Amino acid sequence: MDLARVVARTVSGGSSRGPAARSAGSASAGGGSDSDATADSPAAGLQRGSLGTLDIVFFVVAAAAPLAVVAGAAPLAFRLGGVGAPGAYLFSGLVYILCAAGLTAFASHVRNAGAFYAFVGHGLGRPAAAGTAVVALLSYALICFGFYGFFGFYAASSMRDLFGIELHWSIYAALALAVIAVLGYRQITVGARILGVLMAAEVAILVVIAVAVLATEGTSNFTLEPFAPSRVFDAGSGSMFVLALGAFLGFESTAIYSEEAKNPKRTIPRATYLAVGFLAVFYGFITWIAVAALGLDGLVETSLSDTFQGMYFMLADSYLGPWAKIAMDVLMVTSLFAATLAFHNATSRYLFALGRDGIVSRRFGATHPRFASPFRASIAVSLAAIVPILVTVTLSGDPYLHLLLWTNGVGIVGIVFLQxxxxxxxxxxxxxxxRGHGAFRVVIAPGLGAIGLTLGLWLMLSNFDLLTDLQGWANAALVAPVLLLGIAGVVWAVWLRRRRPEVYAGIGQGTRTIDVATAAGEAAAHPE
Known part of the structure; x- marks a missing residue:
């Protein structure tokens, strides 16, 4: 993949396909009439058939930010839960593969950029869908906003270490916001290609470190102890699972791109299983490499030291040389940029879906006449991201301890609840x-996945102070607004059912057009 060609494509405006080719089916893409769907834009539908399996995998893996997870979060997982972290990542991956079975089956019947929102609408009714939509939008937005602080923090640190440049973190956050705003406004496939380049580079450096460790240490520290149930599920593992489960956030975003996928019935399942399976094995293997390099006792000692956060940077320097640490510094920044872009895209598509169905202003449900992107929703997300950055700067807050951990703490809980x-x-x-699916795929697997998520949610809430570094009522004060706004979404849907039935009929119903005459029948088919 030639990055120069990607940049040239971005500058020249992306695809050469005309607006007419990208607007097919747009008039029937929501709950309103044809005139509603096209009132604000000549193209009211996302570009069909523009994303292949690997494009979507790139988005999901990039959103997971594998280098940030391994180099930034895994050392903390070791510190909190001991040497069982590799097993915790594998177990979390298994939970999400079980969830993916039912999710992809659902996606073959309901194709909607709102994913959670549309699925809950078809399974649990429209009021539940409206509440879900609000929680999903806020959760994804909070994670996206927090990653601007994460990016600014590491960018400022890397530029200082590499070039001696001293700039405030907010400058780098603002630069990232500007670039992401442009990419989000333009065609989505441009973002996919860039994410592919960045993801490949960050995965490659970790694989090179792993090979160097194995070539140097051989089998001297080979042990399966990190995968033993007694290590993975011991008394202190609860806090570790906060990070392990959080490492897979965004796996469901394959369904978010179902409207833009090539052959969604095949592309979405393949992309989901590939992404989750790869991340589970990759996280488990790369975290085990730290055990192979340091030994069980050495790993515990390093994870409890004051320099535990630099564990993988130290391994890079020791086994590959100074060049590898420099590469890690650079790739950490690009990894966080890729993740922020992916969460921006996901947030924009949730807002697009809500606008298209009339839950928020229909102006957000319009697509660009040239790029077929949800441009108004993307602009709104970019403008909203400015607010938490300015608030953090004004209050002299820390981009990592405050902007990142507080927003992502709430966002992670919200997403796991929606899952x-x-x-x-x-x-x-x-x-x-x-509907033609096997019992395992649509009953047994999602049932087991639900049990795993329930356990994970309980672990997150019971260890929420680890994410926010706050105590007592302050944690409840952070989470409560999202839940209350979710309830408000349910109440709003109930009001729409009585006052605006034509809007209510389209809530969470995917890409189907539903008119007032069929509202009663749809309500019976999907009871509240």
Missing amino acids: LLCMIAVLRYFWRDR
Whole structure:
């Protein structure tokens, strides 16, 4: 893949396909009439057939930010939960593969950029869908906003170490915001190609470190102890699972791109299983490499030291030389940029789906006449991201301890809750009619996934102070607004049912057009 060609494509405006080719089916893409769908833009639908399996995998893996997870979070997982971290990552991956079975089956029947929102709408009814939409939008937005602080923090540190340049973190955050705003406004496939380059580079440096460790140490520290159940699920593992489960956030975003996928019935399942399976094995293997390099006792000693956060940077320097540490510094920044871009795209598509269905202003449900992107939703997300950055700077807050951990703490809880709700929706949707799918895929697997997510949610909430570094009521004060706004979304849907039935009929119903005459029948088919 030639990065120069990607940049040239970005400058020249992306695809040469005309607006007419990208607007097919746009008039029927929401709950309103044709005139509603096209009132604000000549093209009201996302570009169909523009994303292949690997494009979507790039988005999911990049959103997971594998280098940031391994180099930035895994050392903390070791510190909190001991040597069982590799097993915790594998277990978390298994939970999400079970969830993916039901999720991809659902996605083959419901294709919508709102994913959680549309799934819950079909499985649990429209009021639940409206509440889900609000929580999903806020959760993804909070994670996206927090990553600007994460990016600014590491960019400032890397530029200082590499070039001696001293600039405030907010300058780098603002630069990232500007670039992401342009990429989000333009065609999505440009972002996919850039994410592919960045993801490949960060994965490659970690693989090179792993090979160097194995070539140097051989089998001297080979042990399966990190995968032993007694190590993975011991009394102190709860806080470790906060990081292990959080490492897979965004796996469901394959469904978010179902409207833009080539052959969604095949592309979405393949992309989901590939992304989750790769991340589970990759995280488990690369974290085990730290054990192979340091030994069990050495790993514990390093993870409890004051320099534990530099564990993988130290391995890079020791086994490959100073060049590898420099590469890690650079790639950490690009990894965080890629993740921020991916979460921006996901947030924009949730806002697009809500606008298209009339839950928020329909202006957000319009697509660009040339790029077929949800440009208004993307602009809104970019403008909103300015606010937490300015607030953090004004209050002299820390970009990592405050902007990142507080926003992502709430966002992670919100997403895991929605994943659990989505599994319940899958079970209800397929309970009486499996629609040609096997019992394991649509009943057993999502049921087991729901049990795993329930355990994960409990672990997160019971260890929430580890994410925020706050105590007592302050943690409840952070989480409560998202839950209350979710309830407000349910109440709003109930109001729409009585006052604006034409809007209510389209809530969470995917790309189908539903008119007032069929609202009663749809309500019966999807009880509240």
